Amino acid sequence: MQLMRALDPLQVASSGVNLLRSGLVLTFASALALSPLPLRAQDNLDTRRGGLLDEIVFATETDTARLSGLISDGAFQLTAQGVSDPSMFQRIRESALIDYDMSFGGSVELTLNPAGPTFRDGTLNPFHVPAIREAMNWLIDRRFIAEEIYGGLARPRSLPIGTAVPDFARVAASARAIELRYRHDPARALAVIEAEMQALGAERQGGIWHHDGRPVTLRMVIRSDDNRRQVGDHVANLLEGAGFRTERLYRGPEEASRIWIASDPAAGQWHIVTGAWISTLVRRDSSDDFDFYYTPRGRPDPLWQAYTPAPEFDRVASRLAEGDFADLEERAALMTRALDLAMQDSARIWLVDQSQIGPRAADIQVASDLAGGVRGSQIWPLTLRFADRVGGQARVAMPSVLTEPWNPVAGTNWLFDRMVLRALNDSSVLPDPFTGLHRPQRLARADLTVREGTPVSVTLPWVTLDQAEEITVPDDAWIAWDEGEGRFLTVAETGQQGLSARTRTLLHYGPEFFDRLWHDGSTVSLPDVLVSWALTFSRANPDSPHFDPSHVPVFEVFERQFRGWRIVSEDPFVLEVYSDQISLDAETMVAQRTASVLPWHVIGLAMQAEARGELAFSSAKADRIDAEWLSLVAGPSLPILDRRLEDARDAGAIPFPNLLGPHLTEEEIAQRYDNIAAWRAARRHFQIGDGPYLLHSVHPIEGALVLRHFPDFPDPADRWLGFAAPPVPVLDLDGPLIVARGEEARFTIQASFAGDPVAADDMEAARFLLFDGDGTLIEEGDVTEIGGGMWEVRLTPAQIAALGMGPNSLEVVFTSRHVAMPVFASQPFATVPVRTANW
Structure with a gap:
């Protein structure tokens, strides 16, 4: 498991260059039958738009020990996998052919299965008991893992918030006290395990725990492709010393994901997963981490829906996530209490924070994120380049490609999948790779007004921050959804005249916002915004064919704080958002309120398939209705979408017709479907975006993806250049x-x-x-x-x-x-x- 955490949030050449994959040498051009790409290295930086390369190839390389050699030999120019092996780091430092970046946002933990107390097959799950989960903190020596397994390229970590984030400094005193309380104490751990196992009706026979006459065997999913193999073996040895039998399931990323992400925890396929997370940006505010990691609101996957935090912990986590505090003192008290309650819950056992090295060829330059490295950087697609030329092809090594299905509604959260997707999609704002403060991309500026006394500050000049004694939501703002009529209801229609809000955000988009193109040639338009809003509400409505119970917890948090949307102007696009949710930084609050765009003609096909029970946006719903988890790029989803495209073209169908219909002509509808049909025929997938690169081809069997420069991207290619080494004191x-x-x-x-x-x-x-x-x-x-x-x-x-x-x-x-x-x-x-x- 290597997932990402972000606002939101852990994959060769066409001219015949050899691809090294899993110890085999393949001639990539002949294996994939790619057409030669005319490189445009002579392009002038002054006239180029979007990305600085002509082509990027992501290819699978699972053996991290080979990475430095492959980069030195020119097989790859960059690796998405962070290096945490000290001996490899030494080789990288000594090589004149390799440069590197450091990042500090990775962490390693143990994810524990909370289902139980017995699985469906009747076997015991000790980790259903919070006290046994809590005891794991005393059983494990984190300093040993940091120093002996990671060779000093890691720091011991006990708490849900990392040691390299501003919030740790804000609560350092109480955090250190809690760390002291949970320091290594194996005798205490064994005593707790002994008492709780007996309370579950287990008994020791020959030193081994038995339940209902069977040995208690803990199935451990251990990632085999990095240091987590040694971590998993170390923890398994400790658990065996505590009287358990262990079954060590060594798995790569894709196999591990199928077990712990896709399966129902109650099925009992696993007890422990050696997990890793990475923040894809510098997290200036970690107050929503508790909600994400420990409650069903975190993700729609079956594991998260199995979480049952104690009522007080659930309330505290929700308050922090929603910004439900009056001042910084109350926030600090909530953070301290949440740390205490998280350790008592211990659905996750945090082990270390990693310092990771991102190797790259010496002639390659890229803006690496201080927390997420290149793989987590939001601006890597806009800065990756050769030092001495514009254009060319770069080959990127990935530990896995297409690990989980790609769809923009509830698809993959896998770190390396998301890295590729960031090149395919644009964003309203982008975070600074060193500070985490968001800077405008499609936005031109934003005006934020907060109720007097709200603890918010502003740093960058593109956001204005004002205070008001009272903020009243306009009567014509949209605030609710009528599933039967398929339209939004206003504040006045719902009888909420005079509704007040804690914040008002006025988002001024640039003049190009609705003049941009999707990769299939369609023009981005207002319906692409509206379909995203409508689907957010529809998926939470039990009367909707798109209802998804796993979406409801997340939506309920949103709904409690949401106070209305209003489109002030369509040209230029100006959006007004009212909300009670706050964050410490005005820039972050603006980022949370920006409009998402989804290509309505592609999303509409998926909605039709979901309504028929053929596909589902989320893994949880797919499992519940026995359907395919929607993928726009590969697998059984594609022929289903082909059939839905044929139906939609014949009928001129659009999603949410009462909402989108007034903004579309018959010609626009027909053109959209013609465009995606031509794209599907040429590219053999449905993944379109509006980013600086387009997905040229997908090769699931070979484990490779090919991206090509999108020449119609609106921005100059040098817009995001200029980030040097992070000035870490x-x-x-x-x-x-x-x-x-x-x-x-x-x-x-x-x-x-x-x-x-x-x-x-x-x-x-x-x-x-x-x-x-x-x-x-x-x-x-x-x-x-x-x-x-x-x-x-x-x-x-x-x-x-x-x-x-x-x-x-x-x-x-x-x-x-x-x-x-x-x-x-x-x-x-x-x-x-x-x-x-x-x-």
């Missing part, structure tokens, strides 16, 4: 190793980047945490800036006295304004009696 903490009681202690910190001092104005926050020998937090406060990139912490005699005798530690946490990732430094020191101070 380096901290050098210095101070005494021995401090006598009754004395003051002074510690100094030098903050620098690339050897130059970091100015105080470039720092957003600098805090210190003082711990005694038991790890108890004794004191916290601000670090003092003293000039020239130097800072200091002065501990008073009273603070030293509060530590007692023995070992202690001082930890400092700095957060830069230019990189939304806290950096840490710590120093141990000992307190001694006055008479021994000079020993």
Whole structure:
């Protein structure tokens, strides 16, 4: 499992270059019968639009140990898979043919199956019991995993929020206290497991747990393609030492996904999965992580629908996700409580945060995200290029291709699938790869008004932020959906005149918004926006043929905060959104309210197929109605969509005709279907987008995809160039190793980047945490800036006295304004009696 987490959120050449796949050498051109691509390396950067390459080939390479050699040999120019092996990192650093980027947003965890207490076959699932899940935290030595398995390219992690996000710095004191409570304590873990297993009616026979006369065997899905194989073996050994038998199911990404994502947890195909997640952008606000990872609102998949968090945890997670807090103090209290409750729930056992290396050929340049690397970067398609020319072909190695079905409604959330899709689709806004703050792409500007006292700040000039004593929703704003009539209802029609909202967002789109083209040649238009809105409501309505129970929890969260949409202008497109949901950054709030566009003529075909019970947008509904999970690119979905296309062309059918019909002519409808039919005939799939690259061809058997430059993309090719290395500060903490009681202690910190001092104005926050020998937090406060990139912490005699005798530690946490990732430094020191101070 390697899924992504984003707003939202973990795949050769046509001229006969060899493709190396799973140890085999294939001549890619002959194997896939690709037509030669005329390279346009002579194109001028000043006149080029969209992507900077002519072609990108994604091909499967499952052996990470071979990646550096394949890049050095020219078989690949880039790998989507992050490297976390120390020996390979050393080879990469020593090679003149390879460059690399570092990213810090990956994490590794154990996903536990909560179904039970017994599966359908009657076998026991110990992890149905929260106390046994919680005990796993004490059983596992995270420091061993970080240092021995990941060779120092990882940091121990115990909590649902990562150590490399701003929220960790905001709640560092309480987070460190909770980490202390769950530090490695195998004796405590075994005692809890013993008591809870007996309560389940299990007993030991010959040291092995038995239930109903059968050994309790834990089926562990262990990813075999990276360090998680060693992690899985280590955890299996620990569980065997606790009296369980284990069945180790070593699987690659696709096989693992079929087991834990596609299956019903109650079927009992698995107990534990070695999981990995990656944030595809720098997460400035982690308050919705609890809702995503621990409640049915997180995802529509069967596993998430099996989650049953405790009522208090469910309420706290929901409040944080919805921004239901009055000020930052209340938010901090909710975050601290959520951390406590998440550890008691422990549907996931967090193990480490990874530092991953993204290798690339030395002549390749790309904007890598500080959290997600290249594979998570939202702007990689707009920045990937050769250093010395425009155009050409790049080959990208992927651990898997087409891991899950692609559809834009409830399709794949797989990291590497989503990486490719980001090249195929455009976005209203794009996040800065270093700060996570969103910048405008299709938007021109945004005006945000919040109710007075709402804890929101703005950083970038494209968003204006104002406050108002009261925000009233207009009577003509759309707020509800009438499934029978197939149209939106206004505030006035629902009898909610005078409705107030916490926020009002006015989104001003650029003049090109409805002048752009889909890849099949169709012009993006207002119905592409309306179909997305309507489907969001229709899928939550039990009277709709598109009703999906797995969509309901997510929709209910949205509906509680939604206060209305209003189209202010169609040309230029100006949209007004009213909502009670807030985030700490105005830029993030704007991003959450932007309009999605879906090609209505493709979505309409899928809707017809779903109404007939042939296809389903989500995996959960597909399983429930025994239908195919919709894929627009491969598999059994395609002939079904072919039949629905024939019907739609003959009838001139459109989705939600009462809503979309007034905005479409018969000629436009016919042209849309002609365009997608021609596209399907030429490309052999239905995946169209509006991004800088189009999906030229799909090769599921060979494990490859071919993307080509989309020349009609509206933006200049150099628009997003200019991102260099992220300016992550380096901290050098210095101070005494021995401090006598009754004395003051002074510690100094030098903050620098690339050897130059970091100015105080470039720092957003600098805090210190003082711990005694038991790890108890004794004191916290601000670090003092003293000039020239130097800072200091002065501990008073009273603070030293509060530590007692023995070992202690001082930890400092700095957060830069230019990189939304806290950096840490710590120093141990000992307190001694006055008479021994000079020993």
